[in-house]
Amino acid sequence: MEEKREEGERCFSEDPSGILSSCRLCPRQCAVNRLLGQRGFCGASAKLFVARAALHFWEEPCISGKEGSGAVFFTGCALRCVFCQNSAISRREGGRALRPSELSELFLRLQKEGANNINLVSPDHEIPLLVPAMREARERGLRIPYVINCSGYECRPQLRLLKGLADIYLMDFKYMDPEKAQRYSAAFDYPKRAKESLREMTEQCGEAVFDSRGMMRRGVIVRHLLMPGMVRDGKAIVRYVHEHYGEKVYLSLMQQYTPVPGLSAYPEINRCVTKREYGRLLDYALSLGIEHAFIQEEGAAKESFIPDWDWL
Template sequence: MEDWMKPFENCTLCPRKCGVSRIAGRTGACHVDAQMRVARAALHFWEEPCISGKEGSGAVFFAGCTLGCVFCQNTEISRGQAGENVSVERLAEIYLNLQEQGANNINLVTAGHYAPAVAESLRRAKDMGLQIPVVYNSSGYELPDTLRLLDGLVDIYLPDMKYMDRELAGKYSHAQNYPDVAKEALAEMVRQCPVCEFDERGMMKKGVIVRHLLLPGHVKDSKAVLKYLHETYQNQIYISIMSQYTPMPQMITYPELNRRVTKREYSRLLDYAMVLGIENGFFQEGDPVGESFIPAFNGEGVRK
């Protein structure tokens, strides 16, 4: 067994620390075993402008997730029910294929539960000629030790900061410890990528962008998230304030979340961001809600 495979034997890669032997084929809290599964690998145009650009971001969507938000838009893959099995070698080839298609970057979407294998795939891809930046797109529910496996391999961190309220985190993501865990994870991300850098086109080369999705009826907690981010990191990071919350069919059991965010709610949050003095940020214009943000997880770009 190669060294990079050993963490899957008694898996504690994520904050759940379930200890399952994923290498033996058992599924962990992430809903998947150690065999990497990818549901889609294609150009993606719906990220922040400095990530997607005109050419698109080379998004690689991994199956499985360690968090389990009740409002998840991608349950098909987050519960491990979609995706094609890929080897480390094949994953490296996928990155290079996306680079050849003109992708601005390689965008690893929810890859933490495969971190040792992903790190190995990146090392191999870089040896084979991968030159574009690597983006780590995450829920924010990560362990610093796991993130350190990616130190020097990831150029841009794109985590969520979902909650400051532990009760909300427990109710909607089954993780009361989310705020504390996400704070520590973000600190490690900023340690690795402490300075935001852009090329002449305005595309990000290095740095950290933290996303926050406003939930209906929870402007107060969203304000707390923005306050923490700005007071802790000032202009060292960028903050993406999102209004695209889409109520999925399962939200019938959570009536308070079974609606869209109102324009007034989003305006209140943006006004607060201005009061705080947030300068490095992104916000969403128009009506971003809709299924266009949810790609088809049909194995595109994964099979040879």
């Protein structure tokens, strides 16, 4: 009898090298041969490209701390939202191609510079290439946590590759309304996928653990970037996370949405979020009795929060 498989289980075989030869890693299910240089929706190849690596001070306090988070930004993205704040890297080719040993070296360098963690930003499409580097760095003395800073648009088997390696998930939960997910990210199934991803993340990382300095060592933070005119969607996300996970999952409610050039076809989101809109979302979270939440100060929607992409 054929074994019953969970939806999304067909994303790839057991053999990591088989993943890239017909890439069905993420919900896009492109089936391109990345080993032969074919590119799918994310634009990634068989090489792992890093756009920037540096100490980063603008994450949640329990992630950045005073010393900074060791952020490693990967080129490409499987979601490619029209309002992307990081489009300089999510839609371009480039960065530096690194082998696993070079990447693990980079992690160790960031640890030496005082990073509180290794913060892997938009790694979803690179997970099979990333895992060997994460393992190698641990074997070579990496002690700080790995933070998986991801979009929420994943397959559960894709995330299972990180089981035992991921310490903290910092997950975006962008939309609850499939129509909005389709309009802004060409991903009608985003809400369903995000719910499945969150389930997997909480199973892997469980209850939050903090060290004596208040830095997170383990756990899940769900981020929601409030978008203009979308308070109702934001409330639905807050309600869902609270009803299903209570205080086990931390919420981070963000108001730093910044309209980027090229949004003329989307006039309804071509502005910042108002103080009133953000206040309504916070009031709603408070009315539910949510205590484990991070909020942003007024004035967070500045371009200065968008990093400069010069490096590596």
